[in-house]
Amino acid sequence: MPELPEVENLRRGLEKKVLGQKIKKIIIRRAKLVSGPGNLRVASKKKAKEFIRSLTGETISRMDRRAKNLIFRFKSGKILLAHLKMSGQFIYKDDKPFSIKTPEGKHTHIIFELSKGTLFYNDIRTFGYLLYFPNEQALGKAAPFKDIGSEPLSAEFTPEYFCRALKNKKTNIKALLLGQSAVAGLGNIYTDEALFAARIRPTRLALSLKPKEVNNLYSAIKKILLKTIQLGGSSVDTYRLLDESRGSFAKEHKVYGRAGEKCLRCGSQLISKKIAGRTTVYCPNCQK
């Protein structure tokens, strides 16, 4: 599933391909996936029409990322926010829809015809969504933007910040890292990988971590995210880069997807346990 490194790679790909292009036409095949300001669960055909009206003719002027959200900014100040959730994909083709042999798959839900090419939004499980906002202020009030913590690769994310974010938190460290409010952009894969690297058991309460452990976890998060971005992300499941290629970090996973196998550090058998509603894999011997 796309997490920070995957979304960041996609952002970079989009920056190269769609910046400066104008949206000529939008085709929405599944209205449920688009919405605008207000309650995300209230999507409708009316909202889909509004989405089309609002963004057709707009020129893409900037590509940003915040946590796992992709943000298209337009010259006019309007904004399109996309969250891929479990299985969303953006695929770009340097052709017009009519010249692409198989322009639509079974899971292609939204198509943007741009001035020079075509951008497809595919999503098997349809958890993802695309939201439009008239301006920055409206975006700031939106649910996906409220209560998001610091970007772990920004200057704002310091050891002191991280320490404060964990202080007095009675929830377990795994749930806290998944929650986005302490650190932005971590999901199930990198949370497990970071906790393994820092030798911390995922069930530990955040407030129980010693200063040394907090520091180790802080460093592990940064190191793993940086490395993964360089490798193009992890292609587990349906994640693809903009040109449909896969990232290569999946080969590097030390614990994710390795339940029952041997710990690469101490040789003990890795165990799997549901924590915070997610399958969590860790080493019962060397993660204390």
Place this chain on the structure above:
DNA sequence: AATCATCCCTGACCGC
């Protein structure tokens, strides 16, 4: 305010 449970959805997999 903080924490927790539920729900959305499809494909893969398993046992019969």
Place this chain on the structure above:
DNA sequence: TGCGGTCAGGGATGAT
């Protein structure tokens, strides 16, 4: 072969 059941998971939302 087909069918039903189970699982996977991010995070908005509503309940406690």
